[in-house]
Amino acid sequence: MSMEIYNTISQKLEGFVPMEAGKVKMYVCGPTVYNLIHIGNARPICVFDTLRRYLEYRGYEVTFVQNFTDIDDKIIKRANEEGVSSKEIAERYIKEYQTDASGLNSRPATIHPKATETVDKIIEIVSDLERKGFAYAQNGDVYYRTRKFKEYGKLSHMPLEDLDAGNRIDVSEQKEDSLDFALWKAAKPGEPSWESPWGQGRPGWHIECTAMINKFLGDTIDIHCGGQDLIFPHHENEIAQGEAYTGKEYVHYWMHNGHINVDNRKMSKSLGNFFTIREVAEKFGYEPIRFLMLQAHYRSPMNYSVEVLEQCKAALGRLYNCLERLEDAAASAQAAEITQAEKNLLGAMGKRREQFIAAMDDDLNTADAISAVFDLARDINLALQETHSQEFVANAGKLFDELTGVLGLLYNRKGTGSLDAEIEKLIEERQAARKAKDFKRADEIRDQLKEKGILLKDTPQGVKWSKIES
DSSP states (O other): OOOEEEETTTTEEEEOOOSBTTEEEEEEOOOBSSSOOBGGGHHHHHHHHHHHHHHHHTTOEEEEEEOBBOSSHHHHHHHHHHTSOHHHHHHHHHHHHHHHHHHTTOOOOSBOOBGGGOHHHHHHHHHHHHHTTSEEEETTEEEEOGGGSTTTTTTTTOOHHHHHHTOOSOOOTTOSSTTOEEEEEEOOTTSOOBOOTTSSEEEOHHHHHHHHHHHHTOSOEEEEEEEGGGIIIIIHHHHHHHHHHHSSOSEEEEEEEOOEEETTEEOOGGGTOOOBHHHHHHHHOSHHHHHHHHSSOTTSOEEEOHHHHHHHHHHHHHHHHHHHHHHHHHHHOBOSOOOHHHHHHHHHHHHHHHHHHHHHHBTSOHHHHHHHHHHHHHHHHHHTTSOOBHHHHHHHHHHHHHHHHHTTOOOOOOSHHHHHHHHHHHHHHHHHHHHTTOHHHHHHHHHHHHHTTEEEEEETTEEEEEEOOO
């Protein structure tokens, strides 16, 4: 059975078939880096990291791209308030994002492109859209001629009249139509800007993702992910830009996670129920947040509260208890050959793997997958009431690690194993930074590891690490 994904554009479950056998091109909308990310941002981070892990678990080679919007009105406003450059604000909050994403055990993307590093591609696409009549310039601004794209609205499934009525973009006298949106913005005094065919200016928000997808993944990709709030106008506009530019289908599968309420109310600063991931993690740790984001189906709305987070922490405690029992059992296990009864037990436990895979294949149903993990934990706890062979304990532990690893859980283990995992994770992040030509970040990670007493060596076989002898 192949995986089924609910495709927002078709509004139905579809069997997942990538364009190229064994390979998946996947893009997730990343943060606008002007502040610490909030608890609502944790959901797409954890959900789509888990999707990537599961696809790789099923044998796919995943190219995972997640952008940083590092030029935006909010960034400029923050920079002006602090009297620093927009670049300084962006770089500061990219690092803060990486701290939180790492804390949530989200693996670094294959490529983390920045909007400011993709301006040449943005100008190329906007120029092409203008040449084809999909865009028009007005006093240094460039707008997309929305009604020219006949399929506009096919993602949000709303007629143009309804989309126009609910349009959140400010109506400008320069626009031909209120539904048109900005591709390029003329420079204002004191703002960062780039030379373009329309004069000094900077990119609009929607064009950034289209340009980064085209530059790093090609004309068409397999999966595009993000929160439900991005369906309109952001993702709708991405389709209009991308398909007018290439003449090809932009994305095969659209996946959108549901929103988060806080104490059963919409999160907002005015209600005083707005929390950053950082402040929640300082009280409860990061791992309960990840567990929370996976315990409900990703498309369902979910509720965040202190009580729910406490329950997640307790649930994780039960899984860690199983892990400790496995470690204790391994220490006292017999060196004897595995028995037929033990083989039968392992066979029964293997059904939990099938249960887990069936859940994940069903539109990434992490809620039921977590249930399978707890069923496995119960099986293991019952079995370990008796002494078993080393081979049995090792295989039971391997299955437990396999399933929890796909969900990205149980990553705060004690002992040298956790140190190894932490080092490997940092090395992976450094490799991603080097691929993205972010050598400053790569050097920072090398220095960070050196402070931990770890020496890195780049070899033709990959990066090797060793402990610095004192």
